[in-house]
Amino acid sequence: MINHPPAELLQIHPVNPEPRKIAQAVEVLREGGIIVYPTDTIYGIGCDLLNRRAVERLCRVLDLKPQKLDLSFICLDFSHVTQYVRSLETSAFKVMRRTLPGPYTYLFESNSSVPKILGVNKKTVGIRIPDHPIPLAIVRELGNPLITSSIKNDDLIREYTTDPSEIFEDFKDKVDLVIDGGTGGNVPSTVIDFSGAEPQVIRVGLGEVILSA
Numbered sequence: 001m002i003n004h005p006p007a008e009l010l011q012i013h014p015v016n017p018e019p020r021k022i023a024q025a026v027e028v029l030r031e032g033g034i035i036v037y038p039t040d041t042i043y044g045i046g047c048d049l050l051n052r053r054a055v056e057r058l059c060r061v062l063d064l065k066p067q068k069l070d071l072s073f074i075c076l077d078f079s080h081v082t083q084y085v086r087s088l089e090t091s092a093f094k095v096m097r098r099t100l101p102g103p104y105t106y107l108f109e110s111n112s113s114v115p116k117i118l119g120v121n122k123k124t125v126g127i128r129i130p131d132h133p134i135p136l137a138i139v140r141e142l143g144n145p146l147i148t149s150s151i152k153n154d155d156l157i158r159e160y161t162t163d164p165s166e167i168f169e170d171f172k173d174k175v176d177l178v179i180d181g182g183t184g185g186n187v188p189s190t191v192i193d194f195s196g197a198e199p200q201v202i203r204v205g206l207g208e209v210i211l212s213a
Helices: 019-030 053-061 090-099 114-117 133-142 166-169
Strands: 010-011 035-037 043-050 072-073 105-111 124-128 146-150 177-180 190-193 200-201
Touching: 010 019, 010 166, 019 043, 019 133, 035 133, 035 200, 043 053, 053 114, 053 146, 090 105, 090 166, 133 146, 146 190, 166 177
Parallel strands: 010 177, 035 177, 072 124, 105 190
Antiparallel strands: 035 043, 043 146, 072 146, 105 124, 190 200
16 A cells, blocks of 8 residues: 555534535545545445545455445435436335435445446445435535445454544554544444345344335
């Protein structure tokens, strides 16, 4: 990995994010940077979905092979969602409309734009619209989704790191910006797969399991 200066730790208000600081985070993303940021569940690590080099670098940081890429898209709203999923059935749309923004990841069959963007043939795509002002403000300012993963801990007792200062120490030499939006959660999103004939619960997390609305 190319050496780069240590990341900056940037405090952003978790309820009323300062526009100047959001713009600073987006500038990092537009330059191909990787950021760590809070969500409504746990802290995430991500980059600009449309920056291929940044996505490749994110894979290296996470020690993932591009073919094994199993990351989610942080979207602002349903207009983003429809750009990347093959179809959004009425039943799935009703569930999403009831639960989003919220602590859920929904899996859908990806459309033809996803492999063109990522450079790998991904059959499914994970969709997140978190109920947290900071990532939503970042995506709004950026103009397109982030591609993201969760910050995990190697500790067998505590799977997810919640303290942004600890996260900064762990990632300051791997990423470009760590956003301190306060203490994070330690329960991940609920994951529901809508890519098949019937919805399937992949992981029970913070969100209540809702398969129909």
